[in-house]
């Protein structure tokens with residue numbers, strides 16, 4: 398998958414441009430045993446959720462700790478304010494995404510993993526096996542998501558009823574724009590029907 402500039406016709410100059418890294422970590426998808434569904438699912442959800450024009454930097458790599466850390470460092474150097482990974486967060490011997498992420502962390506944000514597990518437990522009891530972490534490196538937020546492609550939207554968006562109404566637990570993405578404000582990144586704006594962004598009043602830009 399090549400980097401794709403996503404500037405939908407509705408995105409105006411008033412929205413900050415953003416660069417987002419997408420990392421799909423899968424032994425089998427990276428060697429062609431099955432087609433990768435992680436990168437398309439990440440890109441599709443972010444395109445639906447964000448009003449900003451986005452340049453995506455996609456990477457498909459195997460479950461190798463040093464490779465994962467090196468790719469994360471490279472994406473931060475290339476100016477990403479956000480990097481989302483998918484895959485390799487379980488307890489299997491080859492699952493090392495959290496270790497690779499923590500190895501490049503300047504700060505750890507435990508709330509993201511806690512909330513992801515709360516959300517995922519509403520879908521599958523095995524969510525207790527997930528070890529996702531979120532960290533800050535320089536001016537970039539890095540968040541691990543589960544490997545199941547359908548779990549990407551579930552964790553980012555949270556629980557909704559059949560009419561699309563948000564239920565008890567908001568998705569983790571609700572906290573991402575304000576986190577990126579706090580680390581000095583661009584001002585992310587979301588479509589509220591997909592995922593409202595939570596910011597204190599004092600941090601909100603006049604529309």
Ligand SMILES: Nc1ncnc2c1ncn2[C@@H]1O[C@H](COP(=O)(O)OP(=O)(O)OP(=O)(O)O)[C@@H](O)[C@H]1O
Nearest residue numbers: 421423424425426432433434435484485487544545
């Ligand atoms: N990139 C992907 N594309 C499509 N399906 C995936 C992908 N990653 C994971 N899955 C699916 O989600 C399941 C759980 O993901 P997990 O990250 O634990 O993968 P895995 O079992 O370690 O295998 P692999 O690393 O070879 O994808 C996988 O068994 C597979 O069915």
Ligand SMILES: Nc1nc2c(c(=O)[nH]1)N[C@H]1C(S)=C(S)[C@@H](COP(=O)(O)O)O[C@H]1N2
Nearest residue numbers: 484485486487517523524527543544545548
């Ligand atoms: N929303 C959601 N979260 C989920 C799952 C899922 O199917 N849906 N699978 C769980 C399972 S079975 C595992 S082992 C962990 C880690 O998955 P990973 O190794 O694919 O990252 O995520 C969990 N989180």
